[in-house]
Amino acid sequence: MPSSLVIAGRTIRSRLFMGTGKFSSNEQMRDALDASGAELVTVALRRADLSGKHDPFANILEFIDPKRYLLMPNTSGAMNAEEAVRLCRISAGAGLPKWVKLEIHPDPRYLLPDAVETLKAAEILVKEGFTVLPYINADPVLALRLQDAGCATVMPLGSPIGSHRGIETRAQIEIIIEQARVPVVVDAGLGAPSQAAEAMEMGADAVLVNTAIAVAGDPSRMARAFKSAVEAGREAYEVGIASPGKTAQATSPLTGFLKS
């Protein structure tokens, strides 16, 4: 049995985290979440109704069963620490869980995270009792700083959101994984199940996937494919993957007789 993932004292049943943007309908998103087996699900606060009035034109949250999923609001849209913190407070005030995916990307084109503002916001939010999962560039020192600030995980990107380019930041993520005392979640850029498996084989504790599933021809089937890949990658990591060598290794060793 693969080991379980624990974040901020809570056991999370799946190492696949799901995003909820870009689906062609809320029903399709609900089905894909179901197929993914995910427990942790993130929703952009700007898409949700935070007024408590159950706005039928902003009802994405009604498609995510809070008994089944741990809803993790995200601060997408915030351009600085002040805005992100304000959003989190409003979200908590609206009764949403105090788990937040902290994302601050002032550049709307590549959606790359702002390290300075992210650290600033994380420090404030942790003090206010939020469980903070920050989306960051794959910067090992920043990861350590955020961990020291009390973040529950770090979430380095593999490549820009929605780019499907896989783990282009591999060397940096390896360092982050090596140094981390908190779970490392590879977020963004994973376009194929094989890329998710690669992250897991590297020793990432989890991955977060959205675009690759949401825009697939059949999101539910693609969610299942990612689920399998994440499980396979994790299992292989736990077993231990042999490092590649240059020479052939015979499956029946030549010197086997010496042991008998």
Add this chain to the structure above:
Amino acid sequence: MKNRVAQFEQLILPCPGERLEAMAAESRALTLRHFGSTMRLFAPLYLSNECVNVCRYCGFSRDNPILRVTLTPGQVETEARHLMQQGFRNILLVAGEHPRFVSEHYLVECVQRLRTLGLPSVHLEVGPMETEDYRPIVAAGAEGLVVYQETYDRKIYAEMHTVGPKKDYDWRLACPDRAYAAGFRRIGIGALFGLSEWRAEATALAVHLDALLSRCWKAFFTVSLPRLRPAAGEFQPLVQMSDRDLAQIVFALRIAFPQVGIVLSTRESPSLRDGLASLGITMMSAGSHTEPGGYTGAGKDDLHLTTRGKRMEASAELIRSEGEHATEQFAIADDRPVETVVSRIREMGYEPVWKDWDTGIQ
């Protein structure tokens, strides 16, 4: 730096059908990747059709003998409530340029009232202003500003805009930069097609966009490609741009500038809108009116004429013969009700996104 403009110019060259088809496929795939299977919806809300400019092609042009009105902030609220009941959470406030009626104080009050109503996203399309005058509007909660250069051809621009502050080409051209400096997050630009040769116009628009993307890296840009529509004044387009040409610009923009929003309004026909919805467009209006008070009849007790921008009473007979409403800016081509447009978007496999912003952010 990647030469996005050169790429764009290549993409809008005359091309055979197969090439256009391949561009459509690439445009669709890029849009899906960056924006998902979603369509952002908005509605225009006309505040005022009073104007001090003479623009030969515009229904609101100063000397057109049309019925005019500027809605009071209360009336603006009435119109907004109606749009919100239909589902809209993103409203574009539009006005002619008349600083006395549509002042920055008036705009601040309109934005504040709509935000108090719970409207998350307010955008403006009004006469260009100074950065300092924009700041209080941003502080009141406006998210975006839209300003079209109309034509990037200086000679034609001068011929089209003969009276009023809009005569100043450079003042208008620099407006998106002032909007950015004032803190608007979403900035819309565009050219009005039908005034000058479309390839040169589109290229100039791409040059402007490219420069803005470099200078204003925190803003999200949208591009509109409005074509001239019939309007008061009976101006006829100087050049034609076909549906195919428009589609080619949409695909070329998407391929050269994959992360930029592309808007398609009710100026275009239902069939063209439905066709392009999955091929690059990211934002649509629906059920639009282009006259102040068009949704609820607000302001119809104050209809009047203007002479050189100054108010004149209109006879009861004239008001009756004009249907007791202010004159529209232009005739729309897609007059399907909001629900019809929305069900069509769903049928095509797209999620209509009404709310994509929250008052909590700003």
